[in-house]
Amino acid sequence: GENVGLHLPTLSVQEGDNSIINCAYSNSASDYFIWYKQESGKGPQFIIDIRSNMDKRQGQRVTVLLNKTVKHLSLQIAATQPGDSAVYFCAVSVGYTDKLIFGTGTRLQVFP
Amino acid sequence: EPEVTQTPSHQVTQMGQEVILRCVPISNHLYFYWYRQILGQKVEFLVSFYNNEISEKSEIFDDQFSVERPDGSNFTLKIRSTKLEDSAMYFCANKRDRGPYEQYFGPGTRLTVT
Numbered sequence: 001g002e003n004v005g006l007h008l009p010t011l012s013v014q015e016g017d018n019s020i021i022n023c024a025y026s027n028s029a030s031d032y033f034i035w036y037k038q039e040s041g042k043g044p045q046f047i048i049d050i051r052s053n054m055d056k057r058q059g060q061r062v063t064v065l066l067n068k069t070v071k072h073l074s075l076q077i078a079a080t081q082p083g084d085s086a087v088y089f090c091a092v093s094v095g096y097t098d099k100l101i102f103g104t105g106t107r108l109q110v111f112p
Numbered sequence: 113e114p115e116v117t118q119t120p121s122h123q124v125t126q127m128g129q130e131v132i133l134r135c136v137p138i139s140n141h142l143y144f145y146w147y148r149q150i151l152g153q154k155v156e157f158l159v160s161f162y163n164n165e166i167s168e169k170s171e172i173f174d175d176q177f178s179v180e181r182p183d184g185s186n187f188t189l190k191i192r193s194t195k196l197e198d199s200a201m202y203f204c205a206n207k208r209d210r211g212p213y214e215q216y217f218g219p220g221t222r223l224t225v226t
Contacts, residue, residue, distance in 0.1 A: 032212035043116075043203050043217035044155060051212050089155065093212065097160040097168040099145065100205075100215060104154045 002027045002094045004103040012109045019077040021106045023090035028071060032093035034100070035064060035075045039086045047075070047088075077108075085110045114138040116218035118204055124224045128193050133221045135187040135204030145205040145215065146179060146189045148172070155203065161187070194225045 003026040013019045025033070031052035036044035050057045050064045050073075057064050063076040073090050087107050091100040117136045125131050137144055146158040159169040161179050169177075178190045187206075191198055201222050205215040 034214070036217075041220075043219045046214045046216070049212070049214060091155075095168065097162070098143065098207065098210060098213075098215075099157045099160055099168060100147070100155070101157065102155040 002030060002092050002101045004090060004092050004101050008106050009104070010107045010109065012111060013080050015080060015082060015110050015112050017080055019075075019080045019084070019108055021075045021077075021088050021090075021108065023073040023075075023103050025071050025073065025090075025092050027092070027094070028068070030092045030094065032098075033064070033066060033073050034091045034093070035062075035073075036089045036091060036102075037084075037086045038089060038105070044089060044091075080108070080110050082110050082112070084108060114216075116204055116206060116216050118202075118218040118221050120221060121219065122222045122224070124226065125194055127196060127225055131191050131194055131223060133189045133191075133202050133204075133223070135189075135218055136185060137187055137204065137206040138208075138216055139185075141206040141208045141216070143207045143210065144179075144181070144187050147203045147205060147217075148200040149203065149220075150200045158189075158202075191223075194223075196225050199223055199225045 034049040035047040048059045061078045065074045087105045090103045119134045144161040149155045160167045176192045201220040203220045204218040207213045207215045
């Protein structure tokens with residue numbers, strides 16, 4: 001099966017700095033990856049996704065990088081703001097039902 | 113923007129009781145899921161549902177669990193006889209089609225079993 005792990009349980013950054021959150025997955029056949037943001041007491045909120053035929057995708061202030069060689073995924077947040085404080089999960093879509101296998105989450109703390 | 117809704121937001125029940133968690137998915141979405149998240153842990157897949165039947169379930173989803181779409185709109189998760197270890201956040205999710213499409217999550221129901 002698929003195993004998904006995050007490298008750091010907590011990341012503290014200063015407001016305005018860039019944040020990088022990393023994730024590793026195990027199945028080289030995985031082909032769809034998603035980053036979710038979860039604020040306290042809420043459900044996961046979609047941030048950005050990427051398919052395996054790409055190695056980079058950009059959104060508004062966010063960039064996802066995919067390195068299939070080492071099975072590594074990262075989320076970059078530019079000019080981090082206090083509103084970015086949350087737990088971030090990477091997830092991999094697996095199998096014929098497209099179920100999501102989530103990583104363990106990184107808590108991003110933004111301080112002034 | 114359309115959203116997934118879930119009721120109740122918080123359910124407290126005694127061990128051994130039955131609970132039904134309800135979800136109203138985004139209309140025209142065809143694929144439905146339940147996930148759970150034990151406090152402080154990662155989100156775990158429970159079950160997927162398509163065309164009015166279960167398409168896949170995890171080992172967590174044992175005989176005490178069931179899902180259905182009773183009226184073609186609501187999507188429910190029933191736990192027949194709750195255990196203490198069922199205490200968790202339960203999230204409903206859905207997506208419009210098969211393949212690499214976003215799964216939209218509801219706000220969750222916090223289930224507390226005492």
